[in-house]
Amino acid sequence: MIFWKVHRVKVRRRVIRGHYKKHKRQAEEVIRLRLQEFNRHYGFSYNRVTIRNQKTRWGSCSLKRNLSFNYKILFLPSALQDYLIVHELCHLAEMNHSKNFWSLVGQTIPNPKQVRAQLKRYVLQLR
Ligand SMILES: [Zn+2]
DSSP, X not given: OHHHHHHHHHHHHHHHHHHHHHHHHHHHHHHHHHHHHHXXXXXXXXXXXXXXXXXXXXXXXXXXXXXXXXXXXXXXXXXXHHHHHHHHHHHTTOSSOSHHHHHHHHTTSSSHHHHXXXXXXXXXXXX
């Protein structure tokens, strides 16, 4: 039983890594393009954009103005992709989830909190 469990975890990890390698570049293209499009509106400056394979996060924004995104964004509906991209983009101006932050996001994403609620359905698929 224990042996079987260990084996299953190993196989699964290898599959996940392969999936990430296969789709990373495409995710990067899609995300960079959308970032540029939305940033025509905002005009923020950012440094590096990295694509990662994280278990629990869709994206992040660092104090050094680097943005990172989970490659699995590629498999979400486009409204959710846009929301996640704009969310991290707006953290460049507001490093919090204040009213100001949400009104910034709302400039390009209608009803961002509603979209965020939809996203919760997809969280399980990250694991
Ligand atoms: Zn946030």
